[in-house]
Amino acid sequence: MHVSVTCGRLKSESFSASVALPSGAVREEDILRLLAGGRQYAGRDKRSVLHALPTSYRLDENGGISEPQGMCGERLAVDLHAVTADEVAMRNVMLCVERCHLGVASLVAAPYASALSVITPDEAKLGVACVDFGAGTTTLSAFADGHFIHADAIALGGNSITTDIGRTLAAPLDYAERLKTLHGSAFATLSDEREIITYPAASGTRQPSLNQITKAQLAVIIRPRVEQILDLMRRRLAASGLASEVTQHLVLTGGGSQLTGLSELAANMFGRPVRLGTPRSLAGLPAVAAAPDFSAAIGLLLQWSRGDDRLSGRAEQRFLRTGTGYFARVGEWIRDNF
Template sequence: MTRDKAKRKNGRKHIVGVLDIGTSKVACLIAAVEPGGVGPDGGGIRILGLGHQRAEGVKGGVIIDLDRAEQAARAAVAQAERMAGVELAEVHVSVSCGRLTSHNFSAKADVTSGLVSEVDLDRLLAAGQSYVEQGGRSLVHLNEVALRLDGAPGSRDPRGMAAREIALDLHAVSADEAPLHNLLMVVNRCYLEPASCVPAPLASALAATSEDERRLGVTAIDIGAGATSLAMFAEDRFLYACSAPFGGAQITFDIARALHTPLAEAERIKALYGTVVCAPSDEHDVFSYPGAGEEHDVTHQMTKAELAEVVRPRVRTIVDHIRQRLDACELTAYAGRCVVLTGGTSALTGLADYVAAELGRPVRVSGPQAVSGLPPALSGAAFSTVVGLLLADRSEHAGRRVLGGSNAGAGSYLKRVGSWLREGF
């Protein structure tokens, strides 16, 4: 029985493939999407196939060995294709490499015909892409924050409306060209075309936060194995993103060095006994572990409280970086106080309480929202990014209508965005 090409229609549904190449794992999902598209709660999606492999050739979210990364990606895609019974031609790809940077700027153009058309939007697209792609940077994502026709607030889709001038406040995410090129090279070497590139912070946020949270204002923090990322939303608009090349893998390395135990054992210890906030009983809760290079029957012992002293300094470093990014971002106030924590490292015992105390904000831990056909093993916070890639297929989030423009000054931009958000409430 020959497999159907994924680009063909499956009844009235269409097939979507997504690929997340992370530091610790490579995950691929193939889903059937209803003709009406993906709902805000993940409705309209049914998982047909999934592939999950240990990542190779990736460090801090960056490809460092093309051959090894390709082999892991191929294995994950092939596993998903066999389960789904389809052959993918293209995939939506998550991007966490290349020092992801947000750009907030404004664009305006005269409407020569008197009616806003696709041509007017294309002019803004070309100008915006030229503005962002400077100094070795590539555009990954661009979305509209606010729109004005002749100075008055307009609709999200202005095409066909009468106006003399169209003005847009925009948010873009860019990445360094070389790391992004290497990521896409791995995808191409798997005989796949990148259907779109989605910033990993955006994908994780869409999976881990609710539509109400994104409308009222939320900051999503994804702490993965090799990267920590932030995404901010207000009024359901994507406002800010950033990513740093460190995460839970550094905690594992710290445990391995302190205990002189193999990395695999250190990862097991972190998952079973790792904690940030100690309870009195942790002083007496003892676990055993083997030493590196020693006989199998030789074991050592440590209490959970002693392990916490190893874990806490690295966690403090990660949280300090998050706080610095939040303090430096002028849009933080518009995203509200709510913080949602996701990613594999978010499962670390006591991490949410520690982050809440350090940031002075309410924090909750969240995994990806329920999607039909997603097995429990892939429903944890470690898989928020790959599930979020399916949700990012919605055009209003994925930025398919890519718009851009020239810089109108950060001060005036922030003032207008703040005014627009207040009016929205």
């Protein structure tokens, strides 16, 4: 199975690598050798390489080449964008999957998967940033000239807002989630002052007492956490350098992106046009899969179909075996009985 990941302190890095061309022409094995060397460099310091994607090739002194195979030259160089994660965290993810008697085909960075399903080719070409507002994490990805150039993630999301509501109102978390989903907003309007919401108190009794709050008061509880998350994303994007300069607008997706008023607040804080991104439709999927909640899942399908990792994640995961998969158990049985 293909797994999207946000754990392991995702790190985005861009660098160059080069190889000599002994035959005087670029062959497929030269490209694979070049990408393998770049991937090995990205995996230093006990990091697991999720992606090592070429953004541009150079042949001798000529740059801006997208497909160098078959061209003549003496030295081939590539600009790579790599996304890595802590090796131990990736081992634990694979261990969880394998204990369910499944195998991991690839590990995909969640910000990359989400963006693939919601941004358009024109947006990727002109420059765009995608923020996936999830439950436990919020991720950031940036694209320019059609290439994936930056990824980041923070351990804050929609669950943080739910917890704030539950703590402030002393309400059960399931009702706090309902309040956020059905009545939550990043802005309070004049009419919200007159709209009363009733909710049960977290008393632990069979018939808890009912409390009341206005929709405007609920927005006051929600707003600080939303601003904190968006401000962290804005700072991370600004610190990325080139990614901040080339991104012309912002796409919001993920379950948390459906909060009323979030797009307007993000536009004010980022100083860029913002739109809500929904996954592109795929044949055979139910209509509910078109919701922003499923952006990462749809992106996994698209990433698998694109096959844009010339050296797939499987090459990296050969070094991440946990010893609990099917073949590991067969090998253990053979050792014990023969």
